[in-house]
Amino acid sequence: MATIYVNPSTGSDRGDGSQSAPYKTLTHALKQAESGTLIQLETGTYNSANGEAFPLMIPAGVTVVGNESGTGSGILIEGSGRYSSPSTGGQEVTIAIAENAELRGVTVTNSQVRGTGVWIESASCNVVRCTFTRCRREGVYATGSGIPNILSNVFVDNEGYGLSLEGSAKGEVLNNTFQSTGYGISIKDNAATRIGDNTLFENRSGILIAGNATPVLRRNLIERNTGDGVVITNDAVPDFGNAREPGGNMIRNNGGFDINHAGTQAIASFGNLLDAGRVQGQIRVVVQSAPTSAPPTLYVNSSTGSDSGSGSQSAPFKTIAHALRQAEPGTVVLLAPGNYSAATGEAFPLFVPSGVTLAGNEAAKGEGIQITGSGRFTSPSAAGQNITVLMEHNSAMRGVSVTNDQIRGTGAWIESVYCVVANCQFANSKREGIFVTGTGIPEIVGNHFEKNAGNGMALAGNAKGEIRGNKFEDTGYAIAVQAQAAPLISENQILNNRTGIVLSGSSKPVLRKNVIEKNLQDGLTVIAEALPDLGSDQDSGGNIFRDNGKYDVQNAGKFKLISVGNEINPSNTRGDIEFDSNIVPPPTPPTPPTPPPPTDDEPFSDVAGHWAREFIIRLANMDIISGFPDGSFRPNENLTRAQHAALLAKAFELTPIREATAFKDVAIDFWAKMAIERANRAGFLAGFPDRSFRPNQNLTRAQAIVSLINGLKLTGGNPNSLGTYTDRAQIPSYATEAIATATDSRIVVNYPSRTTLSPQRDITRAEISAILYQTLVAIDRAQAIDSPYIV
Numbered sequence: 001m002a003t004i005y006v007n008p009s010t011g012s013d014r015g016d017g018s019q020s021a022p023y024k025t026l027t028h029a030l031k032q033a034e035s036g037t038l039i040q041l042e043t044g045t046y047n048s049a050n051g052e053a054f055p056l057m058i059p060a061g062v063t064v065v066g067n068e069s070g071t072g073s074g075i076l077i078e079g080s081g082r083y084s085s086p087s088t089g090g091q092e093v094t095i096a097i098a099e100n101a102e103l104r105g106v107t108v109t110n111s112q113v114r115g116t117g118v119w120i121e122s123a124s125c126n127v128v129r130c131t132f133t134r135c136r137r138e139g140v141y142a143t144g145s146g147i148p149n150i151l152s153n154v155f156v157d158n159e160g161y162g163l164s165l166e167g168s169a170k171g172e173v174l175n176n177t178f179q180s181t182g183y184g185i186s187i188k189d190n191a192a193t194r195i196g197d198n199t200l201f202e203n204r205s206g207i208l209i210a211g212n213a214t215p216v217l218r219r220n221l222i223e224r225n226t227g228d229g230v231v232i233t234n235d236a237v238p239d240f241g242n243a244r245e246p247g248g249n250m251i252r253n254n255g256g257f258d259i260n261h262a263g264t265q266a267i268a269s270f271g272n273l274l275d276a277g278r279v280q281g282q283i284r285v286v287v288q289s290a291p292t293s294a295p296p297t298l299y300v301n302s303s304t305g306s307d308s309g310s311g312s313q314s315a316p317f318k319t320i321a322h323a324l325r326q327a328e329p330g331t332v333v334l335l336a337p338g339n340y341s342a343a344t345g346e347a348f349p350l351f352v353p354s355g356v357t358l359a360g361n362e363a364a365k366g367e368g369i370q371i372t373g374s375g376r377f378t379s380p381s382a383a384g385q386n387i388t389v390l391m392e393h394n395s396a397m398r399g400v401s402v403t404n405d406q407i408r409g410t411g412a413w414i415e416s417v418y419c420v421v422a423n424c425q426f427a428n429s430k431r432e433g434i435f436v437t438g439t440g441i442p443e444i445v446g447n448h449f450e451k452n453a454g455n456g457m458a459l460a461g462n463a464k465g466e467i468r469g470n471k472f473e474d475t476g477y478a479i480a481v482q483a484q485a486a487p488l489i490s491e492n493q494i495l496n497n498r499t500g501i502v503l504s505g506s507s508k509p510v511l512r513k514n515v516i517e518k519n520l521q522d523g524l525t526v527i528a529e530a531l532p533d534l535g536s537d538q539d540s541g542g543n544i545f546r547d548n549g550k551y552d553v554q555n556a557g558k559f560k561l562i563s564v565g566n567e568i569n570p571s572n573t574r575g576d577i578e579f580d581s582n583i584v585p586p587p588t589p590p591t592p593p594t595p596p597p598p599t600d601d602e603p604f605s606d607v608a609g610h611w612a613r614e615f616i617i618r619l620a621n622m623d624i625i626s627g628f629p630d631g632s633f634r635p636n637e638n639l640t641r642a643q644h645a646a647l648l649a650k651a652f653e654l655t656p657i658r659e660a661t662a663f664k665d666v667a668i669d670f671w672a673k674m675a676i677e678r679a680n681r682a683g684f685l686a687g688f689p690d691r692s693f694r695p696n697q698n699l700t701r702a703q704a705i706v707s708l709i710n711g712l713k714l715t716g717g718n719p720n721s722l723g724t725y726t727d728r729a730q731i732p733s734y735a736t737e738a739i740a741t742a743t744d745s746r747i748v749v750n751y752p753s754r755t756t757l758s759p760q761r762d763i764t765r766a767e768i769s770a771i772l773y774q775t776l777v778a779i780d781r782a783q784a785i786d787s788p789y790i791v
Contacts, residue, residue, distance in 0.1 A: 002037045004029045008044035013051070025051045026064070026077070035061025041106065043067070043074040054081030055093040055119070058101040068105035069383055071154050071438075072131040075105065080112035085121055087143055087167065093119040094135075099146075100125060107131040108139065117158075122146045124171070129380065133157050138186075143167040149174075152380065154439060156180055156462065162203070165191040165215075172196070177416055177439035178203060179462070184225070187213045187236075195220060197393065199418065199439060202668060205229070206254065209236040217241075219248040219354060221393060221418050222258075224668050229254040232261045232281070246271020248329060248355070250394055250418075252278075253674055255662055259283055277656040277681065298323045301336035302344040319345045320358070320371070329355025335400060337361070337368040348375030349387045349413070352395040362399035362423040365448050369399065374406035379415060381438055381461055386410065388429075391442070393417040401425040402433070411452075414440045416461075427451050436485070437461040443468070450474050456497070459485040459507075466490065466671070471629070472497060478519070481507040481530070489514060490671055493629030494523075500548065503530035503557075512671060513542040515629040516552075523548040526557040526575075539670070539696055540565025540581060544630075545572075553577060604633035611751050612766035614785050615773040622782070624651045625769060635766035642672040642695035644704065644768070645685055648711065649675040651772060654682035661686070663693035670695065684711030702735040702759035704768055705748065708775045709738035717741030724791060725757040735759065745778040747771060748791040 005011075005022035006029045013028040015021035023029045026046050029039045039062065046052050056077070058064055066075035083093035092115040094108055102125060108117040115136040118127060122144030131154045132139025138161035142148045148171040155162030155178045162178040168190040175197045178184030184200035187193065188211040196218040200206040205227040209215060216239040222229040229251045232238065241247025250273040251258040258274060261267060261281025268284045276285040299305075299316035300323045307322040309315035317323045320340055323333045333356060340346050350371070352358050360369035374386045388404045389397065389412045396419060402411040409430040412421060416438030423446045426433025432455035436442055442465040449456030449472045456472040456479060463485040471493045472478035478497040479489060486508040493515050494500040500516040500523045503509065510533040516523040523545040526532060535541025544567040545552035552568055555561045555575025567583040603620045604627045607613045612635060619625040620633075625647065627633040639647075648654065660681045666673050676693060679685040684707050687693045708714075717740030722728045724743060731739055739759070742748050749770035750756055763771075774790060776782035 002034070004033060004037060004039045005042065006039060006046075007042035008046055008050045009042075011042075025053075026056055027051070027053045030056060030058060030062070030064075033059060033062045035059070035100075037062050039064045041066040041075050045076045045078060047076075047078045052077075052079055054079040055083045056095045058095060058097045058103060060098040061100045062098075063102040063104065064106065065102075066105040066107075068129045069379070070105070070381055071129050071152075072105050072107035073381075076107045076109065078109045078111070080110045080115045083119055085119070085143075087121065091116060091119060091141075092137075093117075095119070096121070097123055097125045097127070097148075099123045102126040102128065103130060104128045105130060107133065108135070109133055110135045110137075112136060116141045120144075120146055120148045120169075122167075124148065126151065128152060130154075131156070132162065135159070138162065138164045140164070141166075142169045142171070143189075144169065147171040151175060153177075154179075154462070155184065156439075158182075161186045164188075165193050165213075167191065169193060173198060175416075177462075178206075179439065183208045183231075186210075187215050187238075189213065191215065194218070199393070199416065199441070200229075201225060201441060205231055205256075206251075207231070208233075209238050210234050211236060213237075214239065217247060217249055218245070219393070220250070222249065222251045223253045223418075224255075226255045226668055228256040228260040229258040230260070232259070232263045232267065235264050237263075237265045237267060240267065240272055241270035242268075243270065248272065249274070253677070254278075255668060275656065277659070296328075296330060297332045297334050298327060299334050299336070300340075302338040302340050303336070305336075307345070319347075320350055321345075321347045324350060324352060324356065324358070327353060327356045329353070329394075331355075332357045332359050335360045335369050339370045339372065341370075341372045346371075346373055348373040349377050350389045352389060352391050352397060352419075354393045354395060357396040357398060358389075358400065359397075360399040360401075364399070365423050365446070366399050366401035366425045368401075370401045370403070372403045372405060374404045374409045377413060379413070379437070381415065385413060385435075386431075387413040387435075389413070391417060391419040391421070394419065396420040396422070397424060398422045399424060401427065402429070403427060404429040404431070406430060410435045414442050414463075416440055418442065418465075420445070422446050424448075425450070426456070429453065432456065432458050432480075434458075435460070436463040436465065436487075438463065441465040445469055447471075449478070452476070455480045458482065459487055459509075460505075461485060463487060467492060468671075472500075477502045480504075481509050483507060485509065488512070488671055491629070495519065499523075499525055501525070502527075503532055504528050505530060507531075508533065511541060511543050512539070513628075515544045517544065517546045517548065519548045521548070521550045522554045523552045524554070525551075526553075526555045526561065529558050531557070531559045532561065534561060534566060535564030535580075536562075537564065537580075538665075542566065543568075545569075548572070603627070605631045607633050607635055610635050610766060611789060612749075612770045614787065615749070615770040616766065618782065618785065619769050619773055622776075624772070633765065635769075636764050638698045638762045639704075639765055639768050640696050641685070641693065641699050641703075642670070642676060644699045644707065645675040645679040645695075646672050647768065647772070648679045648684050648707070651776070652682075652684070652711065654678040654684065656681040657683050661691065661693075663687050663691060665692045666695055679707075679711070682711060683713070684708070698762035699768075700760055701757065701763045701767065702732055702739065704763050704771060705742045705759075706735050706738040708747070708771070709741050712775070712779060714741050714745060714778070717744045724755060726755050727757055727759070731757065731759045742771075743791055745774075746790055747774045747778055749774055749787065749789050750791060751789045754789055754791050
């Protein structure tokens with residue numbers, strides 16, 4: 001295959017196109033190329049200022065290649081020209097692709113009104129590992145009778161659509177990411193494309209299927225789109241799975257309906273993770289992949305097992321690697337205590353397949369279940385890596401310990417997938433515990449990161465997701481956020497590291513309620529164009545920065561930092577920082593004696609002697625409530641409506657009874673959005689007449705009682721019971737019946753006076769603990785407590 005080289009910085013169109021004398025413009029190279037030619041693009045910008053003439057026409061059989069491993073990073077094709085489409089007339093297009101041509105590893109932008117990045121008309125061609133961004137209409141448009149393959153691309157920040165498929169287009173759309181656009185994918189006319197293993201999130205809506213389109217949807221993740229997940233209109237009949245080939249799509253947590261079927265044809269959903277209560281229209285949910293009984297389990301024991309066994313509890317496998325190869329979606333691979341390494345037969349890296357859970361001992365955060373090893377993995381965006389575990393889409397890892405003891409070794413690698421890593425330990429890896437890149441959106445919850453040489457966690461690319469409730473200690477950087485990553489970092493304890501959090505590139509993480517203390521250098525370091533969200537008037541930061549060796553916060557970046565509602569000592573910061581509603585910590589007192597470690601009898605440092613101590617401890621032992629990373633419970637702090645929703649989600653099985661309300665003030669990436677939606681659909685919480693929820697508003701005592709009584713559908717209260725309260729006139733009319741029921745059920749707890757209800761006062765964490773515990777007693781889920789404050 002002949003190769004032509006192009007370099008917009010050093011090349012010349014008078015050269016010969018060799019590596020030593022490259023052309024300057026892709027336009028010139030395409031004119032010279034014959035079928036079978038490969039055009040290799042060097043790093044740079046390809047636009048009209050550098051001599052390009054648009055649209056660029058890739059001839060039949062020609063391949064244009066840039067940086068595939070980086071999904072087009074560093075190679076930008078930016079421009080627009082008039083293209084006359086045989087089927088739709090004049091169009092503004094950056095690139096048009098002919099039969100059997102290929103476009104690989106470039107970034108494409110079309111900033112013209114109604115501008116399209118790549119136009120494919122009646123051509124069978126490949127578009128692979130590219131990035132389409134800031135196109136005014138769509139990233140890729142395919143029409144006519146072609147069979148295009150759109151594989152492993154990123155579509156982000158396009159105004160109209162990520163990808164449009166029209167005419168009778170077929171082909172495959174596989175393993176792409178669609179984010180922050182209008183519709184992620186639009187499928188119209190008679191298009192019958194296979195749409196598989198894609199991630200569509202944070203778009204206006206996920207997929208539009210219209211006309212007579214008959215696409216096949218398999219194993220897509222469609223979530224957190226502002227409107228609907230999937231919209232179906234006209235006579236379209238998408239294939240959502242059948243008995244022979246279940247759909248395997250996960251469609252959830254979208255702002256409107258997960259599937260909104262406004263079309264004319266009846267449709268069946270088979271084998272998808274789909275809540276039938278969030279479906280609108282003629283859709284028959286035949287089989288859901290959401291488990292209704294215990295999932296199938298494969299057992300592994302490195303000491304007593306054999307890979308020739310059946311994987312049952314009595315005949316476990318010996319190696320995780322063998323069990324993962326046998327596991328189908330929905331399977332739990334359960335590890336017995338022991339060491340899992342090359343010495344016991346493991347082959348690394350371990351690949352946790354889609355839909356599979358690798359599990360050990362969550363309660364002990366993986367103690368005694370040690371996975372140690374490393375294998376070579378070629379990352380699409382970061383080349384060769386030494387990793388222990390690779391997480392695939394919709395997989396989970398829970399309750400295991402992971403170590404990669406090889407040079408530049410990473411414990412778990414997460415790239416452009418959704419997955420869950422919970423209650424594990426990542427220790428002694430030579431680089432980091434977890435690396436997230438591409439468009440990964442993992443949930444990293446409740447883990448312990450310790451003694452990793454480089455970072456506890458690193459996030460790069462366009463990674464998002466949640467890093468919540470973890471502990472990071474005794475490592476290099478606890479969390480390093482790079483490139484365009486923008487995760488939610490919430491409720492973590494970050495201490496005794498070299499530096500707590502380091503932000504670089506143009507990353508934009510959201511930091512909430514973290515304790516960042518006693519790190520050797522800085523608590524938070526910001527460089528380059530990074531800009532963290534440290535709180536707003538609507539959602540204060542709640543982070544605590546203290547006792548870090550150099551600076552609690554150092555801003556060495558380009559932009560001013562706005563800190564709202566954090567605890568920071570301004571005299572221990574550096575750089576341009578604006579403080580709003582700041583809490584200045586008191587001078588550090590002499591170090592007190594080390595308190596005894598938490599126990600079941602005394603799990604918190606600040607509830608001994610408190611009037612609600614017994615209620616709090618009982619709920620903590622039931623794993624319904626938890627404290628803060630510093631070991632406190634803060635019983636006298638108020639509770640917000642969002643925090644109450646999260647508490648309800650832990651305390652009760654929130655069975656949906658109605659459609660969710662689309663609250664106008666609960667953003668799609670708000671930390672408690674899912675809990676608010678579940679509590680709302682289950683009848684525990686409602687909003688206000690203006691369709692607001694007011695998540696950061698404090699919950700009142702009356703609202704708390706009404707929430708519990710309504711959600712559990714408790715009835716039978718005698719209105720005369722309200723005479724118990726000296727301040728009964730303050731009870732809102734909407735709450736009288738519920739409070740009467742709660743009183744007769746011995747749910748109400750009043751401190752310091754049993755006869756003073758204080759219904760309009762903001763409830764404290766201690767008070768909600770007491771009332772919630774008494775509610776569990778009333779429904780026979782807890783043993784009664786002898787307290788003088790129970791009414």
